[in-house]
Amino acid sequence: MHWLVEPGFWSNPVVGPALVLGAVVAAVSAAVGVVVVVRGQSFAGHALTDVAMAGGAGASLVGASPLLGFLLAGIVGGGSIEAAGAERVRDRDVATGVVLGAAAGLTALLLYFVSSSTSATGSTQSVLFGSVFTVSRSVVPLGVAVAAATLVTLFSVRRPLLLSSLSPELAAARGVRPRVMGLVFVVVLAASVALSALVIGAILSTALLVGPASAALRVSRGLVGATVGAIVAGVASVELGILASYDSFYWSAAHRSVPVSACVVGVVLVEVAAATVWSRWRRGRG
Amino acid sequence: MFEPFMVNAWLAGTLVAVVSGAVGLFVVERHRAFAAHAIPNGAFAGAAGATLVGASPLLGLVVFAVASALGVAALGRRRNDVVTALALVTMLALGAALLAASGAYEPAIDALLFGQVLGVSRGEVVALALLVVGAGAVLALVFRPLLYSSLSEEVAAARGVAVRALDATFLVLVAMTAALAVPVVGTLLTFALTVGPPAAARALARGAGRALALAAALSLACVWAAIASAYLSGWPIGFFVGAYAAVEYVVARAASAWREGRARP
Numbered sequence: 001m002h003w004l005v006e007p008g009f010w011s012n013p014v015v016g017p018a019l020v021l022g023a024v025v026a027a028v029s030a031a032v033g034v035v036v037v038v039r040g041q042s043f044a045g046h047a048l049t050d051v052a053m054a055g056g057a058g059a060s061l062v063g064a065s066p067l068l069g070f071l072l073a074g075i076v077g078g079g080s081i082e083a084a085g086a087e088r089v090r091d092r093d094v095a096t097g098v099v100l101g102a103a104a105g106l107t108a109l110l111l112y113f114v115s116s117s118t119s120a121t122g123s124t125q126s127v128l129f130g131s132v133f134t135v136s137r138s139v140v141p142l143g144v145a146v147a148a149a150t151l152v153t154l155f156s157v158r159r160p161l162l163l164s165s166l167s168p169e170l171a172a173a174r175g176v177r178p179r180v181m182g183l184v185f186v187v188v189l190a191a192s193v194a195l196s197a198l199v200i201g202a203i204l205s206t207a208l209l210v211g212p213a214s215a216a217l218r219v220s221r222g223l224v225g226a227t228v229g230a231i232v233a234g235v236a237s238v239e240l241g242i243l244a245s246y247d248s249f250y251w252s253a254a255h256r257s258v259p260v261s262a263c264v265v266g267v268v269l270v271e272v273a274a275a276t277v278w279s280r281w282r283r284g285r286g
Numbered sequence: 287m288f289e290p291f292m293v294n295a296w297l298a299g300t301l302v303a304v305v306s307g308a309v310g311l312f313v314v315e316r317h318r319a320f321a322a323h324a325i326p327n328g329a330f331a332g333a334a335g336a337t338l339v340g341a342s343p344l345l346g347l348v349v350f351a352v353a354s355a356l357g358v359a360a361l362g363r364r365r366n367d368v369v370t371a372l373a374l375v376t377m378l379a380l381g382a383a384l385l386a387a388s389g390a391y392e393p394a395i396d397a398l399l400f401g402q403v404l405g406v407s408r409g410e411v412v413a414l415a416l417l418v419v420g421a422g423a424v425l426a427l428v429f430r431p432l433l434y435s436s437l438s439e440e441v442a443a444a445r446g447v448a449v450r451a452l453d454a455t456f457l458v459l460v461a462m463t464a465a466l467a468v469p470v471v472g473t474l475l476t477f478a479l480t481v482g483p484p485a486a487a488r489a490l491a492r493g494a495g496r497a498l499a500l501a502a503a504l505s506l507a508c509v510w511a512a513i514a515s516a517y518l519s520g521w522p523i524g525f526f527v528g529a530y531a532a533v534e535y536v537v538a539r540a541a542s543a544w545r546e547g548r549a550r551p
Binding site: 002037039041042043045046047086093094096097098099100101102104105108110112120203204206207209210211214257258259261262264265266268269271 | 288314317318319322323367368369370371372374375376378380382386416436475478480481482485507512521524525527528529531532535539
């Protein structure tokens with residue numbers, strides 16, 4: 001095993017929590033991501049990372065817990081995207097774009113206040129790129145609670161949610177209200193994105209939301225199989241990515257490690273490419 | 287407010303507003319808001335790569351913006367939101383890796399993401415003016431087929447319009463706008479102008495010509511008001527652009543809903 005795992009990986013005090021937290025966030029993102037891909041809401045899923053950032057900047061201004069700021073802003077932003085774009089699905093990307101622009105502007109303003117009041121720098125980068133190696137321990141209990149609540153909600157509304165995603169008319173005929181389902185799902189999405197944006201950064205949040213889910217949906221036929229596959233693929237990409245990032249320090253000549261985000265995205269892309277090739281091959285044979 | 291050091295900011299803001307308003311109308315019409323957000327962010331990887339090999343950041347921006355536009359156009363025919371998301375995270379991760387390798391980090395990123403409208407040089411104003419002329423010429427050439435294929439891709443294809451080539455041309459236009467406007471005013475300002483004012487114009491105006499004129503006018507109003515507010519308050523300009531663009535959109539939606547409600551009592 002020594003050729004694969006460089007020395008100190010298991011005993012390193014930062015690596016252990018990173019592996020656990022990363023796996024929790026990846027599993028939640030992948031499960032939510034399957035519904036995101038089916039509903040065509042990748043843009044909203046990405047935009048909510050920026051919206052949540054505004055809450056993070058606001059929380060650091062008033063000294064509140066960053067996770068609460070991320071969650072609150074994500075839910076308010078998700079609700080306004082859903083409220084503005086619910087009537088016509090085709091106009092949803094415009095509503096998402098307007099909310100994204102306003103939220104990014106608000107982030108710029110709040111970060112300006114933060115940097116002029118505390119002269120702290122680097123908050124832009126830590127929010128944008130995040131790093132699972134630098135997550136503070138105090139976030140862990142609340143983060144795990146949010147993750148569990150998200151998964152339980154998603155599991156209990158899975159049938160009406162999927163029905164209203166695939167066929168709103170059929171769902172309405174069965175007594176499901178698509179607008180209520182849309183709102184419930186956007187709250188679930190906002191909670192999951194807020195958590196992952198805080199723990200692993202905006203880049204990885206989008207990658208883990210969309211990548212494993214789209215790979216699993218290409219391979220699996222049923223939605224249950226796709227969800228299980230997405231969770232496995234998501235957790236695997238985080239763990240392998242962390243390992244590759246750790247190892248790269250020893251492997252590169254200059255002893256500079258490759259960022260975790262780049263390694264995880266690399267694994268996700270390999271998964272998506274393999275799933276695409278596999279589904280083409282199977283279709284060609286059948 | 288109109289001191290010598292502000293003149294270039296007003297000129298750059300005006301030029302960017304005109305281009306973003308015009309290109310943005312088609313972004314809204316073609317439902318490409320995600321691509322319009324992803325391409326400028328992806329181009330940022332190119333600038334990072336260019337600093338690494340010692341080339342001009344602008345060249346890196348152009349190459350990566352056009353490459354990501356072509357990638358989205360080639361792969362994203364049906365599930366374009368998933369492909370756009372994957373392209374975006376790939377470019378951002380590449381940018382993070384390249385910046386980590388080159389050692390240049392924080393100030394470079396902030397400048398690229400937020401832009402510096404107050405630090406615009408005369409040369410950058412000239413580059414923006416060339417962009418306005420070039421984008422205007424391309425838009426004038428493809429205006430009718432582009433509009434046609436935006437309204438109904440099937441009908442346009444049946445009439446012999448090269449729909450895929452047109453889509454690629456349009457995304458390259460978005461990419462060129464991003465590459466030239468982003469380093470001057472930042473991704474935030476460009477994107478907010480590309481979506482908010484054109485969406486407001488589309489809700490209010492009937493007919494493509496009027497919508498185009500109104501989109502440019504609303505975009506100009508948004509930028510001018512934002513520059514003035516930023517100058518007076520000292521707050522970042524990106525906040526005012528994002529807020530005014532959202533206000534324009536909400537007011538336009540309310541006005542069009544009120545008008546429809548009156549037409550059908």
